[in-house]
Amino acid sequence: xxxxxxxxxxxxxxxxxxxxxxxxxxxxxxxxxxxxxxxxxxxxxxxxxxxxxxxxxxxxxxxxxxxxxxxxxxxxxxxxxxxxxxxxxxxxxxxxxxxxxxxxxxxxxxxxxxxxxxxxxxxxxxxxxxxxxxxxxxxxxxxxxxxxxxxxxxxxxxxxxxxxxxxxxxxxxxxxxxxxxxxxxxxxxxxxxxxxxxxxxxxxxxxxxxxxxxxxxxxxxxxxxxxxxxxxxxxxxxxxxxxxxxxxxxxxxxxxxxxxxxxxxxxxxxxxxxxxxxxxxxxxxxxxx
Numbered sequence: 001x002x003x004x005x006x007x008x009x010x011x012x013x014x015x016x017x018x019x020x021x022x023x024x025x026x027x028x029x030x031x032x033x034x035x036x037x038x039x040x041x042x043x044x045x046x047x048x049x050x051x052x053x054x055x056x057x058x059x060x061x062x063x064x065x066x067x068x069x070x071x072x073x074x075x076x077x078x079x080x081x082x083x084x085x086x087x088x089x090x091x092x093x094x095x096x097x098x099x100x101x102x103x104x105x106x107x108x109x110x111x112x113x114x115x116x117x118x119x120x121x122x123x124x125x126x127x128x129x130x131x132x133x134x135x136x137x138x139x140x141x142x143x144x145x146x147x148x149x150x151x152x153x154x155x156x157x158x159x160x161x162x163x164x165x166x167x168x169x170x171x172x173x174x175x176x177x178x179x180x181x182x183x184x185x186x187x188x189x190x191x192x193x194x195x196x197x198x199x200x201x202x203x204x205x206x207x208x209x210x211x212x213x214x215x216x217x218x219x220x221x222x223x224x225x226x227x228x229x230x231x232x233x234x235x236x237x238x239x240x241x242x243x244x245x246x247x248x249x250x251x252x253x254x255x256x257x258x259x260x261x262x263x264x265x266x267x268x269x270x271x272x273x274x275x276x277x278x279x280x281x282x283x284x285x286x287x288x289x
Contacts, residue, residue, distance in 0.1 A: 120132055
């Protein structure tokens with residue numbers, strides 16, 4: 001594999017409030033993934049109403065087990081922590097480890113792997129760090145967005161966001177979606193509620209597919225329709241469809257706005273290997289030179 005250029009280590013000068021927001025963003029991703037997984041692939045109103053962690057019969061996982069959304073985010077964070085800097089090739093290698101060995105999966109193997117992501121990892125094996133095409137418009141890049149955005153925090157250049165996205169979804173439509181999500185995050189990290197309006201006005205209108213545009217807009221609808229992390233998350237995951245990724249994206253934008261302390265303890269307590277996950281997230285959000 002060709003080794004890309006390296007960039008300077010992650011070194012945001014952030015205080016406790018910003019760290020709480022970062023932690024809320026990352027944990028929000030994990031919680032949304034785990035809550036939505038059991039009703040993934042089900043019609044909007046053709047599933048049990050989710051308010052707590054339950055078993056996922058599709059993948060035969062107990063309550064609180066995460067899917068590919070969190071696994072790939074963990075792969076990004078682990079690389080940055082271990083290497084002490086941003087190394088795109090190493091992140092790509094972690095994606096291969098996840099698919100081949102179950103690295104940072106909640107099971108002993110990778111599961112719930114999207115077709116575009118599986119194909120892209122095949123490209124990574126052959127040395128490509130830019131995979132996909134205009135047709136690869138799935139939500140794989142935004143479902144795992146938190147570590148990329150936190151890593152890039154304070155840098156007006158979004159190259160890192162694009163490069164990590166391009167590992168699996170090299171698409172102009174996905175890049176536009178990343179830009180919009182980054183704009184939302186930049187408002188929320190300051191405690192300012194985004195003024196960007198969802199294209200969806202009512203729940204009936206909300207799309208729940210795996211399309212990147214629809215996923216972000218669904219998460220934005222849930223955020224704008226509620227006034228607490230919990231209520232918004234329940235609204236997001238109960239849209240069904242690609243519920244784990246809608247929940248993960250909602251969890252990121254809402255967790256950054258409301259902060260870690262707003263995430264219900266009962267949800268956090270149910271996450272598999274909570275202490276291990278929390279150690280990874282804590283190390284990542286507090287990294288210094």
